[in-house]
Amino acid sequence: METQLEPNSKASRARPVESHFWVSSYPFFEASLFVASDPASQAQQSTQLYLYDCDGAPVNEVEVNFPAGQLGIVELDQFLGQCKLEAGLKHAHLHVVSEAGGKHMLRIHGGSSACMLGPAQEVSQLRSCFFPVLLANERNALVTLVNYGRSDSLVRCRMYVGKRVPEVRINVPALGSRVLSIPAEFSEYAKPDGNKKQPTYLRLSSTCEVPCGAQLIETISPEKEGTIFSAVS
Structure with a gap:
């Protein structure tokens, strides 16, 4: 923001x-x-x-x-x-x-x-944010969160993949930061078969008065190449 x-x-x-x-x-x-x-x-x-x-x-x-x-x-x-x-x-x-x-x-x-990367997108009672994510074996998506205020804030991260809508909730300490690994937190849904790629998107929202900031960072590791960074903010 x-x-x-x-x-x-x-x-x-x-x-x-x-x-x-x-x-x-x-x-x-x-x-x-x-x-x-x-x-x-x-x-x-x-x-x-x-x-x-x-x-x-x-x-x-x-x-x-x-x-x-x-x-x-x-x-x-x-x-x-x-x-x-x-x-x-x-x-x-x-x-x-x-x-x-x-x-x-x-x-x-x-x-x-x-x-x-630009400044983080705000997530608050009045504003949700959305991130596109491509699930693939060589990609790892991280949602990063920072708390703007002096009290804890609860952020809901919902993933839309096919007809399924799993959700996790992350408590972000006052003025602190948290990182959410999509493959780890949504392990049941974020494992494409073989070399297939699955497009999906994330919705971040909050019911807390304290706003947070969110960014998406992806690491891509193609065969025989080093890690590539990609980001959305």
């Missing part, structure tokens, strides 16, 4: 831009944050990074400054050392705040593969 008013609004000229991302570190992948400042600004732009571990504990707070009109890049792995392991991964919730007019993107990379 990226929060910003319309460019022509007077309030938008003063209101900060906020974005939320799920981030992980080596050996799964490394992440770089891209910060684009307002092209109309003539002053140095300030950006604050707030990092919380998977259980919502603060692990780092960083302020970075970039010259006006230039693209800033922040390598995040150096700030994730104190994060806990959860679901076999060291991961965190990244909250980014920039001055009005800024934009944020995340680049995840590992080995010879990389992809770009």
